[in-house]
Amino acid sequence: MLKKKIFDKYILITGGAGFIGSHLVKHFVNKYKNYFIVNLDKLTYASDLNYLSDIDENENYSFIEGDICDLKLLNNIFIKFPIKYIIHLAAESHVDNSIKNPLNFIHTNILGTVNLLEVAREKWANCSGQHLFYNISTDEVYGSLGKDGFFTENSSYLPNSPYSASKASADHFIRAYGKTYDFPYIISNCSNNYGPHQHLEKLIPLTINCIRAKKNIPIYGKGDSVRDWIYVLDHIDAVDTVFHLGKTSETYNIGSNNEWTNLVLVNKICDLVDEKLGTKNSSNLISFVSDRPGHDKRYAIDSSKIIQELNWKPKHSMIKGLNLTIDWYLSQPPS
Numbered sequence: 001m002l003k004k005k006i007f008d009k010y011i012l013i014t015g016g017a018g019f020i021g022s023h024l025v026k027h028f029v030n031k032y033k034n035y036f037i038v039n040l041d042k043l044t045y046a047s048d049l050n051y052l053s054d055i056d057e058n059e060n061y062s063f064i065e066g067d068i069c070d071l072k073l074l075n076n077i078f079i080k081f082p083i084k085y086i087i088h089l090a091a092e093s094h095v096d097n098s099i100k101n102p103l104n105f106i107h108t109n110i111l112g113t114v115n116l117l118e119v120a121r122e123k124w125a126n127c128s129g130q131h132l133f134y135n136i137s138t139d140e141v142y143g144s145l146g147k148d149g150f151f152t153e154n155s156s157y158l159p160n161s162p163y164s165a166s167k168a169s170a171d172h173f174i175r176a177y178g179k180t181y182d183f184p185y186i187i188s189n190c191s192n193n194y195g196p197h198q199h200l201e202k203l204i205p206l207t208i209n210c211i212r213a214k215k216n217i218p219i220y221g222k223g224d225s226v227r228d229w230i231y232v233l234d235h236i237d238a239v240d241t242v243f244h245l246g247k248t249s250e251t252y253n254i255g256s257n258n259e260w261t262n263l264v265l266v267n268k269i270c271d272l273v274d275e276k277l278g279t280k281n282s283s284n285l286i287s288f289v290s291d292r293p294g295h296d297k298r299y300a301i302d303s304s305k306i307i308q309e310l311n312w313k314p315k316h317s318m319i320k321g322l323n324l325t326i327d328w329y330l331s332q333p334p335s
């Protein structure tokens with residue numbers, strides 16, 4: 001009789017069919033054959049299971065379509081698999097959508113997170129050994145910076161959009177569980193990610209797609225908002241580092257020290273795409289539109305804690321990351 005294989009760690013990754021989640025799931029499934037990865041995703045418009053087709057048959061991987069707000073389903077997952085680790089990414093992630101429909105964000109990002117916390121708290125209450133709830137959060141919880149300074153792990157939470165308020169609220173619940181129930185958690189707050197698999201609603205893929213289709217490239221306000229960009233695989237590497245080496249009850253900021261105004265970034269993408277496609281002057285497609293309400297002016301992350309304490313550092317320069325990203329989008333069928 002065949003013996004059922006036992007794995008060293010059973011990890012529930014939520015939101016693993018989305019942009020960052022799909023890279024993370026593939027990374028863990030391929031790198032850690034001794035870990036079993038359960039990917040729970042509701043498959044909203046932002047997800048794409050095709051990104052995971054090459055790991056579908058792996059013996060250390062299982063996909064479950066479902067909602068983190070479904071308590072019964074979460075309970076069943078914990079009954080079926082001996083989950084001791086959760087890496088939580090499932091979320092509504094687009095700020096503009098949160099302005100149009102905040103309730104969706106409250107539902108998934110806050111209630112969904114608290115559901116997961118409740119199930120894990122109950123299941124882990126009388127278990128021995130190590131457990132961890134690792135929350136993938138955003139630097140947007142800190143609000144907006146002026147011209148100078150950086151967000152550190154001690155910066156106050158001052159979220160400005162319904163999206164960032166919902167992520168901040170989830171972070172607060174997780175910390176509160178840590179204090180109240182001695183619940184084992186880590187939170188990392190990362191800057192703006194870019195790379196393959198990101199939904200076309202986000203600035204970099206939107207720009208590449210508009211250039212390709214020779215459509216106007218919309219830029220909010222004067223395009224002078226500053227974002228601190230990180231290539232998605234550098235974020236994945238940081239999550240792997242924090243998961244294995246981070247201390248429970250701690251927060252880690254993750255960024256690439258890589259600030260660009262939206263206008264300079266979009267112009268750079270125009271130049272790179274023009275070079276690759278042999279087109280000219282795509283920056284003429286830039287079209288300024290009314291600013292987003294409550295638009296944060298500047299984000300910038302101080303990552304010295306994760307660099308010094310956990311020995312992580314980003315490996316992709318913006319130009320290298322942009323080239324990889326543009327090449328990937330241009331290799332996809334036009335949408």
Ligand SMILES: NC(=O)c1ccc[n+]([C@@H]2O[C@H](COP(=O)([O-])OP(=O)(O)OC[C@H]3O[C@@H](n4cnc5c(N)ncnc54)[C@H](O)[C@@H]3O)[C@@H](O)[C@H]2O)c1
Pocket residue numbers: 014015016017018019020021040041042043044045046047048066067068069088089090091092093094108112136137138139167189190191192193194198199
């Ligand atoms: N993209 C960034 O720049 C960035 C930066 C820092 C932190 N984050 C955080 O990282 C996480 C992932 O971000 P992303 O950019 O990959 O988002 P995404 O929108 O690309 O993916 C989110 C995934 O969550 C799934 N999902 C949504 N609601 C769900 C629910 N109720 N139950 C189960 N699954 C659900 C979606 O189907 C999708 O696959 C989010 O928590 C986000 O706040 C993102």
